[in-house]
Amino acid sequence: MTAPTYQLTHLAALEAESLHIFREVAAEFERPVLLFSGGKDSAVMLWLALRAFAPAPIPFPVMHVDTGHNFPEVIEYRDRIVAETGIRLEVASVQAAIDSGRITENPDIDPNRNQLQIIPLLDAITEHRFDAVFGGARRDEERARAKERVFSFRDEFGQWDPKNQRPELWSIYNGRHHRGEHIRVFPLSNWTESDIWHYIRDAEVPIPSIYYAHERDVFLRDGMLLAAGLWTHPREDEVVERRTVRYRTIGDATCTGAVASSAATIAEVIDEVDATRITERGATRADDRASEAAMEDRKRDGYF
Amino acid sequence: MDLLRLATAGSVDDGKSTLIGRLLYDSKSIFEDQLTHVEDVSRRRGLGQADLALLTDGLRAEREQGITIDVAYRYFSTPRRRFVLADTPGHPQYTRNMVTGASTANLALVLVDARNGVLEQTRRHAFLATLLHVPHIVLCVNKMDLVDHSQERFNEIRDEFGAFAAKLDVGDLSFIPVSALNGDNIVSRSMSMPWYEGPSLLHHLEEVHIASDRNLVDVRFPVQYVIRPRDDKHHDYRGYAGQVAGGVLAVGDTVEVLPSGMQSTISHIDTPEGPVDEAFAPMSVVIRLTDNIDVSRGDLICRPQNQPVMTQTVEAVVCWMSGTPRLQAGGRYLLKHTHRWSKAIVRDLKYRIDVNTMHREEGVQALGLNDIGRVTLRLAQPIFADEYRRNRTTGSFILVDEATNNTVGAGIITNAG
Numbered sequence: 001m002t003a004p005t006y007q008l009t010h011l012a013a014l015e016a017e018s019l020h021i022f023r024e025v026a027a028e029f030e031r032p033v034l035l036f037s038g039g040k041d042s043a044v045m046l047w048l049a050l051r052a053f054a055p056a057p058i059p060f061p062v063m064h065v066d067t068g069h070n071f072p073e074v075i076e077y078r079d080r081i082v083a084e085t086g087i088r089l090e091v092a093s094v095q096a097a098i099d100s101g102r103i104t105e106n107p108d109i110d111p112n113r114n115q116l117q118i119i120p121l122l123d124a125i126t127e128h129r130f131d132a133v134f135g136g137a138r139r140d141e142e143r144a145r146a147k148e149r150v151f152s153f154r155d156e157f158g159q160w161d162p163k164n165q166r167p168e169l170w171s172i173y174n175g176r177h178h179r180g181e182h183i184r185v186f187p188l189s190n191w192t193e194s195d196i197w198h199y200i201r202d203a204e205v206p207i208p209s210i211y212y213a214h215e216r217d218v219f220l221r222d223g224m225l226l227a228a229g230l231w232t233h234p235r236e237d238e239v240v241e242r243r244t245v246r247y248r249t250i251g252d253a254t255c256t257g258a259v260a261s262s263a264a265t266i267a268e269v270i271d272e273v274d275a276t277r278i279t280e281r282g283a284t285r286a287d288d289r290a291s292e293a294a295m296e297d298r299k300r301d302g303y304f
Numbered sequence: 305m306d307l308l309r310l311a312t313a314g315s316v317d318d319g320k321s322t323l324i325g326r327l328l329y330d331s332k333s334i335f336e337d338q339l340t341h342v343e344d345v346s347r348r349r350g351l352g353q354a355d356l357a358l359l360t361d362g363l364r365a366e367r368e369q370g371i372t373i374d375v376a377y378r379y380f381s382t383p384r385r386r387f388v389l390a391d392t393p394g395h396p397q398y399t400r401n402m403v404t405g406a407s408t409a410n411l412a413l414v415l416v417d418a419r420n421g422v423l424e425q426t427r428r429h430a431f432l433a434t435l436l437h438v439p440h441i442v443l444c445v446n447k448m449d450l451v452d453h454s455q456e457r458f459n460e461i462r463d464e465f466g467a468f469a470a471k472l473d474v475g476d477l478s479f480i481p482v483s484a485l486n487g488d489n490i491v492s493r494s495m496s497m498p499w500y501e502g503p504s505l506l507h508h509l510e511e512v513h514i515a516s517d518r519n520l521v522d523v524r525f526p527v528q529y530v531i532r533p534r535d536d537k538h539h540d541y542r543g544y545a546g547q548v549a550g551g552v553l554a555v556g557d558t559v560e561v562l563p564s565g566m567q568s569t570i571s572h573i574d575t576p577e578g579p580v581d582e583a584f585a586p587m588s589v590v591i592r593l594t595d596n597i598d599v600s601r602g603d604l605i606c607r608p609q610n611q612p613v614m615t616q617t618v619e620a621v622v623c624w625m626s627g628t629p630r631l632q633a634g635g636r637y638l639l640k641h642t643h644r645w646s647k648a649i650v651r652d653l654k655y656r657i658d659v660n661t662m663h664r665e666e667g668v669q670a671l672g673l674n675d676i677g678r679v680t681l682r683l684a685q686p687i688f689a690d691e692y693r694r695n696r697t698t699g700s701f702i703l704v705d706e707a708t709n710n711t712v713g714a715g716i717i718t719n720a721g
Binding site: 005012023053056146 | 305307374375376378379403404518529533537541576584586587588640641696709
């Protein structure tokens with residue numbers, strides 16, 4: 001018999017840190033909510049939440065900020081997970097906000113609704129008086145996110161002030177806030193894209209089918225493969241081809257590109273992710289290419 | 305593969321950003337689009353070569369001013385280990401950020417420029433790392449190419465720093481001569497310094513033994529959250545969730561719950577992967593007991609013969625993190641220790657520590673932003689505390705300003721009770 005080593009794998013250590021964060025929020029906040037887009041990060045986040053409170057149910061609802069530009073496979077996945085887990089789903093609808101005249105859509109051919117999510121998100125936070133909002137953002141994703149706290153304070157306007165963040169030491173989290181303010185909480189802060197995929201494999205986390213290779217009619221725009229005819233429409237000079245692709249991230253369907261890939265299983269996806277030389281947002285998100293500080297600016301305004 | 309958290313401190317001049325860029329680049333953790341971005345921005349600014357510091361300076365203000373303001377977290381891995389790197393600015397006005405980065409670190413990288421040797425800031429970085437009880441310190445003597453890869457110069461710096469470190473409470477100290485610019489001794493051993501027989505920096509980071517840094521003796525389980533499903537299937541389920549802060553808990557162990565002093569036996573240890581027989585730090589688990597005793601959030605589970613001190617008075621070293629208010633004797637704050645909040649009053653401000661010279665300045669009236677000082681606090685509620693050097697979790701706390709809710713201080717318990 002060998003002596004126990006009392007060592008955790010890095011994934012087990014990350015999971016332990018995330019469970020600690022979920023439980024701390026459930027203990028100290030009155031009305032938490034978990035943002036659930038149906039993407040892989042929110043899928044892992046939901047899985048961790050289920051594990052944090054088992055065998056009891058998750059003591060808070062999930063919310064989908066619905067841009068209206070969805071992949072049908074993702075909505076099907078969302079509804080299936082909600083039914084299977086019995087969680088309560090709230091939907092903050094960008095379309096409803098446009099229809100009611102609350103926000104205006106820019107009159108492009110293929111309007112990108114990413115920016116438009118901010119108002120419906122903040123409205124829903126106010127309406128439901130949510131005081132803690134779980135997001136699946138990771139620090140490895142992007143430069144501004146690398147400086148984000150696990151508990152990130154938002155003022156009554158939902159704004160992030162990156163130069164005036166609360167110090168965060170050890171694993172002692174300060175979630176105190178006044179009425180109308182809230183805290184964004186990022187349980188996946190220290191996870192990388194590779195960690196997410198390894199965890200999806202090890203913990204058998206269900207994810208939408210479009211993360212795996214499938215055939216799709218796509219066309220090339222700004223170096224990204226966009227789905228033809230779904231929410232993005234080729235201009236005259238853009239050629240539609242049927243290709244084998246998969247999605248590395250899932251966001252608003254107008255600004256989320258596919259990557260050419262034949263990775264059809266979790267093992268193949270992991271091999272591909274571990275070998276890739278381009279960040280997932282760089283490869284697949286038009287919205288982050290707008291400027292050097294595109295993400296910082298959106299986060300200041302209340303974005304995820 | 306395990307996880308190592310490291311913190312770096314140093315100023316731009318030490319070549320810290322280049323060193324980090326090197327580690328990320330050579331471990332293939334920088335992606336092409338990130339590198340292209342850095343090259344583009346460098347070119348737009350008329351810089352001769354890609355400024356790798358742009359990789360870590362994430363905020364607009366940082367890029368405009370060419371300085372690092374905040375702690376930035378970076379991730380890289382090798383087949384041996386996953387690394388979380390907290391990159392902190394090195395100037396005295398950012399002491400609070402260095403303290404933040406060091407609070408969770410297994411290892412601190414302190415950089416010196418081989419031409420300048422041990423400076424005031426080198427001593428400050430080493431002092432802060434030992435204050436936060438970072439178990440491993442690596443002194444990287446950088447820019448060895450600029451001193452002709454001189455063994456003599458390296459030995460001089462090693463001896464000078466070694467003599468200084470002997471006065472501090474350093475666990476494990478290593479010295480590595482490197483040239484971040486040329487990649488010497490970063491990933492692989494350098495041909496330029498055949499006299500150096502130690503490992504490369506990355507090799508050292510992969511091999512340094514961190515498992516024994518944890519306290520596996522003193523059982524400390526702060527109760528974070530009580531799980532009671534209240535459905536028919538789990539009618540009698542009552543689990544105490546938390547993250548193990550020390551020791552090894554095993555099914556069948558007799559434990560005592562503070563503050564009640566009630567004893568019971570561990571009947572189950574539940575984890576996300578199912579029940580286990582033993583739990584140790586930093587596992588997040590759910591403990592169930594054989595007896596139905598009153599346990600709630602903020603309580604602490606330990607062994608009957610090995611307990612933290614239950615106290616309403618703590619002696620601590622505090623790093624003050626706020627411009628206003630300043631910490632003063634008589635000041636009132638909220639204190640968070642493990643999962644307990646308590647009102648706290650500063651009974652006494654004994655002295656301030658000059659972070660450059662480590663001299664104690666007695667008779668100061670207040671601690672301002674980035675000041676470090678020794679205080680006595682009186683608490684409205686008892687906490688279950690250990691000395692910080694025994695346990696980083698039960699030995700630490702934060703202070704919060706009641707009016708703004710801001711975190712204004714970080715405390716390290718030097719003496720409980």
